[in-house]
Amino acid sequence: MEFVKGHGTENDFVVLPDLDDQLDLTVARVQALCDRQRGLGADGVLRVVRTDGKWFMDYRNADGSIAEMCGNGLRVFARYLVDAGHQRQGEFVVGTRAGDRTVVTHPDGSVTNDMGPARVMGTSIAAVDGQGIGGFAVDVGNPHLACVTEDPVEGFSLTAPPGFDPVMFPHGVNVELINVIGQDALRMRVYERGVGETRSCGTGTVASVASWLAGQGRTTGSATVDVLGGQVFVTIEPTTSTLTGPAVLVARGELDKSWWDALA
């Protein structure tokens, strides 16, 4: 069974081409694939499915849970489709659990995703490293609590999961810590639901820009977002948002059939 390994600003994924929707992708198999000692190692899995001529990104977190959307994963997914000859360079549509998303692949390897609306749902508090930090709840298809803070984000420990209000976030939440580092320039760290701290989160960068704008009473604007794994560019518009950043394919190979079968 073929696999491809790739990353977007060092948020890394195992891509599993399954065009005819045949794979039984169990929780145990996702966990083993993502394990950095006993598997390939990744923050998540992107299963590539084609149903009735439409692409679908089946995204799974490293713990095996299903998430609605993955912004960095979508760029890697798009890059894979072009690299494999399934799509021409340029614009096409990928279905996700959060809805259809238009992507544009660029000759320099970067990809621009239409990320859909970033909906600011209210305010809440994250408990991080023994500290309560206020932020905005932002729905980017998946849930985020994006917190702008004056304290340097480098100073926080994100080894333990942040606390959050389970009434506001009944299905869990991704928590972002954000510093404003210049004009229209943010720095972000993230603790992802179902993964832990990652070096980037595309939906998290969109939520961060929406939260930063909301803090100024604004609903539109653009910013660069520096993450541990690089930089992306986000624009928030009245009814949608866009995310531009790199997408890198690192390796391709074959999974061992007996290893895979033993995990069923």
Ligand SMILES: N[C@@H](CCC[C@H](N)C(=O)O)C(=O)O
């Ligand atoms: N890394 C992703 C987000 C993946 C899903 C997230 N962990 C969740 O459970 O909602 C991104 O780039 O957006």
